[in-house]
Amino acid sequence: MDAVLSRMRDLQACIEDANRRYHVLDDPSIPDAEYDRLLRELEELERSHPDLADPDSPTRRVGDRPSGRFEEVAHAVPMLSLGNAFSDEEVADFVARIEKETGDADPVFSAEPKLDGLAVSLRYEYGVLVRGATRGDGSTGEDVTANLRTIRCIPLKLLGAAPDVLEVRGEVFMDRAGFAAYNERALAEGEKTLANPRNGAAGSLRQLDPRITAKRPLSFYAYALGEVSALPPRIETHSQALAWLRTLGLPVCPETAAVRGLEGVLAFYRRLGERRDALPYDIDGSVYKLDRYDQQRAMGFVSRAPRWAIAHKYPAQEQMTAVEAIDIQVGRTGAITPVARLLPVAVAGVTVTNATLHNADQVARLDVRIGDSVIVRRAGDVIPEVVRVVDHLRPLDSGGAPLHPAYALPLQCPVCGSAIEREQGEVVARCTGGLFCPAQRRQALIHFASRRAMDIEGLGERLIEDLVDLGYVQTVADLYALTLDSFLEMKRRVDLRDGTTPETAKSGKVPSKWAENLIAAIAASRETTLDRILFALGIRDVGASTAKTLARHFGALDALMEADPEALQQVPDIGPVVAARIRHFFAEPHNRAVIAALRANGVHWPEGAPQRAGDGPLAGMSVVLTGGLASMSRDEAGARLEALGAKISGSVSKKTSVVVAGEAAGSKLAKARELGIETWDEARLLAVLSGHGIDAGA
DNA sequence: TGGCCTCGAGTTCA
């Protein structure tokens, strides 16, 4: 019981603190999702232990006291908050409750996006805006009339026949474009940037100088009524009220729609969710309001929220979690990457356990330490990132100093013990162990086997790790000496090491199929091409594209190996730096030995005369492929275009001649349109290929 | 020398 009580008091303190920071300081300390979670936990504890509930618990209040910088305003009709639903089930419960209590089997809801901004109340008397206030704690807010008057879409005078008194509730928000522009400027001028658009809106409204507010790109959508002296007749639903507000000149969110029953609200939720990223403003959910006023009255209220409305939240894009450790990863080139190991947390639908910290500079910028609470986000792309540290949750020692020191990169490679060095002016630190370092050896092998290199199917990271750790493979050439027996023996040793039951014991026969397939895949990779083997060798700064150029330019490996720096720099896109790296690679006796061993093991590729000048019908064209093609893969399409002399590039710029856009083409197509670059659909591509005698099929 | 344009390298999870 003591434990419950102390947990409740802890939660209360956390929530109060978060409230204060959010409402009074405009400086949120924890993400909304975390706040909601804490509040729910406290609510549940209070429900199961009503005797322990504090009468002043934050669950009984909507927000917090105003900051005192502005006049206080008492709301004639309180501004309530909404209950939240985080799952379809909770929405189903909400709808079922309404159906049961109203007796309406198919109730109509007004559904609208839940804008991520700041709730305000506008008071019009005789059609003139006389006062605007923030929500504050729900019953008392702050008078921010002067600031609200600067928002262009808020009418200072209503159109038509307005009632004597009309209070309109709605959301003030900053759209994404405005937010981005604000931060860009703040960054350029060395000012503090805003954490998110909602803070932009809140911070702007709290400016003491309305001239500053006037420069902020704020908008407003009305979504509810407060005090109204006389509602026009025949307004019996929320939808009708919104339509009426529109006629008075008040902006209402165009996404708002009337929907029917559970099916209707869930369909609205999904439709809106799909378009979430495309909307010009941030939303954090949908809101459903029972449309008929008589039904709303029948449902009534619970302490802090109406029972006839609910906010259905989308999975949070930001979450708070704890850093359990900061580990080091060693890349193929020795690059040292610090990685935050996180307490698993669900962010936008997936569980995140790792997040890259990129490099030492980034760690220093964020000042991430072990034990810290951090905000994790999955931004536009998929890869999670640590956005910031929640400073006031940092663990402290008894003296009040941080428990953990600032993180410093180790001086020695944690894998091989070699020195870690950072070259002058470079951002990345590197392990100097080279192929002596097992981590680099492993990465080199993974690279060698990868699809764009030797394309050895089935030889994945796990297998390579075991092969390297157990000493079966030292260099890439050793792969070609592996036999069926060595794989089976290795498997036995792995099972023994991990304590896993050998499959041989379970099935009673030798499960050699996977090993046979692997041997076959390795054998198949013996027949390759010069550009693949060049790429596979893993020369620094020689990627797939440069390898292709080198292969074409020299035609044969020996010619490349003997080329001096001057000869190398004759190759397009090769300058002094890359030339030196290539020379350095081939000067290394170990690398020459590996190449000899590969050849001795039967790895071969066609060699031919150097092709220096690009020719073919599409010579000089720079083509970018994007989106999925139905009749062939992008790689195949690229190979065919290259056969015609075109250059395939990965990014769109004004030098691009054509963008081939397949299914679901994204940002590259958008960029092409923006730059006015010619685009081809798949049909056009096929026509061009067959027009030059290239068979598009198979 | 500065400002593109590219390429390379590293990264997460189902």
Next chain:
DNA sequence: CTCGAGGCCA
């Protein structure tokens, strides 16, 4: 996908 840096051109 994004960042960093090499290469090229004005």
